[in-house]
């Protein structure tokens with residue numbers, strides 16, 4: 613490109629870090645501002661499956677294919693669907709799957725280790741962003757620093773602070789609440805639960821509720837108890853100051869389920885989290901504005917039912933980087949990325965919205981089987 617913009621990336625999640633890395637490979641520097649104090653401030657969450665045409669493509673463009681193979685879990689691509697009495701409705705061992713699983717923390721470490729020191733500024737949450745008279749954007753960070761950049765990329769997730777400068781839309785609550793739980797050392801301490809979940813993902817359906825449990829690395833299971841309830845329900849229903857009370861409360865809510873399934877709650881460790889599932893409208897877009905853009909959840913937050921969120925975020929990073937690297941005019945390159953991205957994410961956003969709308973319906977077990985089958989066929 614003729615002139616390179618100075619680039620700030622707000623948010624060091626998978627989208628922001630993939631963008632920084634792919635630009636770095638092409639010799640373009642960017643600074644990532646991340647609100648967390650360091651890479652180990654919190655566990656990064658559960659396992660993700662990367663798709664060939666998106667997440668894995670971004671990994672290849674980042675030149676990290678070999679490193680990814682070392683952290684990927686090709687053996688954990690199975691799917692099991694049960695009804696509430698623990699009857700197996702569908703099973704796929706996933707042995708010939710092409711969507712390897714990876715723990716989020718490992719993926720973040722892979723991307724971070726591939727960046728030059730000081731690319732990521734930790735403990736630097738975006739506090740203010742304003743257009744200056746010099747047609748640059750002025751950022752103020754919570755660590756007291758400030759800076760001016762030609763291009764600011766909002767990769768700051770669901771609650772993006774950059775998005776309001778481009779779009780009036782906010783994520784809306786989907787009506788679904790997840791209570792997240794974890795089980796440690798499952799193979800040694802809970803072999804029956806290890807078999808129940810299998811090597812991949814297990815879903816159990818019934819009574820208008822659902823449990824999803826996924827095998828992560830290091831013999832860890834991460835699970836979600838899923839309810840269609842008002843947004844403040846979980847905080848009122850469960851006493852999160854008492855892990856024992858949360859365990860008992862979950863067992864009580866799923867009273868119609870077999871003990872073999874509710875044992876997941878009995879075995880849960882003391883860390884619980886509530887996730888209110890929100891999404892931006894399908895087809896969310898904005899009028900291009902010089903020097904500002906969004907990638908990932910900031911641009912197109914979806915409910916997690918398509919398993920596309922992180923894949924879409926990483927493909928956004930790869931595509932924005934490709935346009936910036938190839939473009940003569942960086943502002944036009946950004947606008948080209950946006951036009952293509954708005955169309956590209958539509959099917960995934962529609963699928964996720966459909967998944968959120970039909971989840972926990974009376975036929976949800978049958979639907980889950982049909983979806984699991986079509987997922988396997990698609991692969």
Ligand SMILES: Cc1cc2nc3c(=O)[nH]c(=O)nc-3n(C[C@H](O)[C@H](O)[C@H](O)COP(=O)(O)OP(=O)(O)OC[C@H]3O[C@@H](n4cnc5c(N)ncnc54)[C@H](O)[C@@H]3O)c2cc1C
Nearest residue numbers: 623625626627647737738768769908909916919920921922
């Ligand atoms: C319960 C649940 C399960 C999911 N499961 C899957 C799955 O199986 N597969 C899948 O593909 N997707 C899944 N997703 C979606 C996936 O997590 C997201 O789509 C993905 O993380 C988006 O990446 P991102 O980089 O855009 O944003 P994020 O991962 O949200 O990263 C944003 C980063 O920005 C930082 N940040 C936020 N605000 C600021 C600020 N003001 N200043 C500086 N930094 C800031 C944050 O600390 C964070 O590091 C799931 C989501 C949920 C809630």
